[in-house]
Amino acid sequence: MHSFYPLSAPARWQESRPASYPNPDSSRPLIRWPSWCEGEPGANETCKKLLTTVRSRWCMRTCRWMGPTLASASLGWRSAANAETSRETGCRAVPPGRTMPEKALNEVAPHCREQFEKGMAAVKRQNFDYAIEILGGLLQLEPALYPAREALRVTQYKRIKEGRGFLSKMLGKASVSPMLARAQMLARRKPHEALVAAEQVLNADPNNFSAHRVLAEAAMEADLPRTALLSLEIVFKQNSGDRKTALLLADACAAAGQIGRAEKIYADVLKANPNDPDLQQALKNLSARRTMSEGGYDKFANGESSFRDALRDKEGARVLEQEGRVMRTEDTTREAVARLTAQLETDPGNVQTLRSLAESHAQLKEFRKALDCLKRIKESDAGADPTLDKRIVETTLQEMDQQIAELDADAVDFEDRQARLLNERQAVELEAARDLADRYPTDLQLRFELGQLLFKAGRISDAIAAFQKSQNNPHRRVASLGYLGQCFSRRGLHDVxxxxxxxxxxxxxxxxxxxxxxxxxLGLALEAMGRKADAIEQFKQIYEVDIGFRDVAARVDAFYEDQLQ
Incomplete structure (x- = not known):
């Protein structure tokens, strides 16, 4: 699917106007072809093709007004055909990602807004089949209309939840498989057609993770990151440990401007794969991108400012190069500290400068100064930020780690002092986590992290309470249930x-x-209940695919040795 825009047209086309042409705000197709198309090579056929499918934009070469998008599913055009159409019509085919940023309702034609309102009215009447038909048709006209995409997804789930809709009964797994295969085939070549096919699968089965994944891939190909996020959130909720899904979600977050969340996802994946150079480089690129965005250096890329504005002189270029480095030398970091400190003298309330200064002090292991900067932000209007609170805690713990590392190992009381500092560190970390979880009760990620610390500290009852709440976080549900199972085992409630x-x-x-x-x-819990045969079946599942996982090899080998005796 491609959008078009006019390049140029002969003067006679500018001067003449067809007797009948599609109104930009009309959904009715043209039925009378412009007389001045006669005699132009290929113009008649091209004009008919275009005017029967478009609604609101004018093409200079054939009929001037053309719709925001062409329904390529009905035209069946390939890239070569698009190029030919471009030569015939004098219109330039533009890649979908360039011309179809996601839109709000006020950015689409009035008849599209009317269709959306009809769909929402049908949802209110619980006429879900009709609502899905209207919203799906609207998205074929305007694939970038995100409110319609979001409303369609909610409606699909409502219909399944209410047990309504004959389509879901008629379309079983066998009947949606061809549509899913079509979507997978089109995801790269014709992403907008793939979106239509994937939505047809989701109309029948909104929990089809394969369809969500294909839809997300097609949406990313079409530069519709919020659309991709809508499906990836659903997939990631049920499969947070899958690396491919996590990386695709991170890419979508980055494309949607959620750089901080993208960094966190990459960091989590990197923890499980610490030696992966591609992940390391991707995380560095994201960090650099965030720095560029926060500093305003990316504005010249989209024409909002000039490169000269971003880099006033050679000294400015040197400063930008230093700030963009992830790993900086001590000398350049100290230069950055001096420069940022000078900036604060003229603008003492600049939050971004304070953040950068805090990071620079932390790199120099000057944690007390870093904490001073962070606490100044906390006292400002930007202080109500859980990420800032977490950064304060992390810096405090880094300072305590430094104190532990600097202990004299040859001292007589080394072990006592080390044990005391470690206990203090654990207490500080636990208290800070509890404080954050209490201050931000709706942030279930903080509740999950508190549960982890309580579990590590052996406070099992408190950990159970924390994980019972955090299991409502779709991204941490499975992990929370896993911890709950271990907590119940430690309490002796093996059946639970x-x-x-x-x-x-x-x-x-x-x-x-x-x-x-x-x-x-699960195998350990079954073993503790005396169900050794059931326990060994669990260990054998792991043994079959990963003999090196924990001590499953020793357990399975011991079981068979006992069988031989």
């Missing part, structure tokens, strides 16, 4: 642990390390 772990395993589709750990813990 088994049920909880089985529930967590049932929500995992891929056999990744997270699922292996869940199965391993």
């Amino acid at each position: 642990a088994v049920r909880t772990l089985e529930k967590a395993i049932g929500e995992k589709s891929s056999f990744d390390d997270e699922k292996k750990e869940l199965i391993f813990q």
Whole structure:
């Protein structure tokens, strides 16, 4: 699917106007062809093709007004055909990602807004089949209309939840498979057609993760990152341990401007794959992109300012180069500290300068100065930020780690002092996590992190309470259930642990390390109940795919040795 815009037209086309042409705000197709198309090579056929499918933009070469998008599914044009059409019509085909940024309702034609209102009215009447038909048709005309995409997704789930809709009964797995295969085939070549096919699958089965993944890939290809995020959130909720899904979600977040979240996802994946150079480079690129965006240096890229504005002189270029480096030398970091300190004298309330100065002090291991900068931000209007609170805690812990590392290992009381500082560190970290979770009760990620710390500290009852809340976070549900199973086992409630772990395993589709750990813990719980035969079946599942995981090899080998005796 391509959009077009006019390049140039002969003067006679400018002077003459067809007797009948499509109104920009009309949804009715043209039925009378312009007389001045006669005699132009290929003009008649091209004019008919275009005017029967478009609604609101004018093409100078054939009929001037053309719609915002062409329904390539009905035209069946390929790239070569698009190029030919471009030569015939004098219109330039523009890649979808360039011309179809996601739109709000006020950015589309009035008849599209009317269709959207009709769809929402049908949802209110609980006429979900009709609502899906209207919203789906609207998205074929305006694939970038995000409110319609979001409303369609909600409606699909409502219809399934209410047990309504004959389509979901008629379209089983066998009947949606061809549509899914078509979407997969078109995702790269014709992403907008792939979006239509994927939505048809989701109309029948909104929980079809394969369709969501294909839709997300097609949306990213069409430069519709929010559309991709809508589906990736659903997939990631059920399969947070899958690397491919996580990386695709991170890319979508970055494309949608959510750089901080993208960095966090990449960092989480990097923890599981610390030696992956591609992940390391991607994380560095994201960090550099965030720095460029926050500093305003990216504005000249989209024409909002000139390169001269961003780099006033050679000294400015040197400063920008220093700030863009992820790993800076001590000398350049100290230069940055001096420059940022000077900036604060003229603009003491600049939050971004304070953040940069805090990071520079932290790189120099001057944690007390870094904390002073962060606390100044906390006292400002920008202080109500959980990420800032977490950064303060992280810097405090870094300072304590430095104190532990600087202890004299040859001192007589080394072990006592080290144990005391470690206990203090654990207490500070736990108290800070509890404070954050209490101050931001709706942030279930903070509740999950608190549960982890409580579990590590052996405070099992408190950990159970934390994980029972954090399981409502779709991104941490499976992990929370896994921890709950281990907590119940430690309390001796092995039967409860088994049920909880089985529930967590049932929500995992891929056999990744997270699922292996869940199965391993289930085996331990069954073993503690005396169900050794059932336990060994769990260990054998892991043994079949990963003999090196934990001590499953020793457990399985010991079981068979006992069988031989």
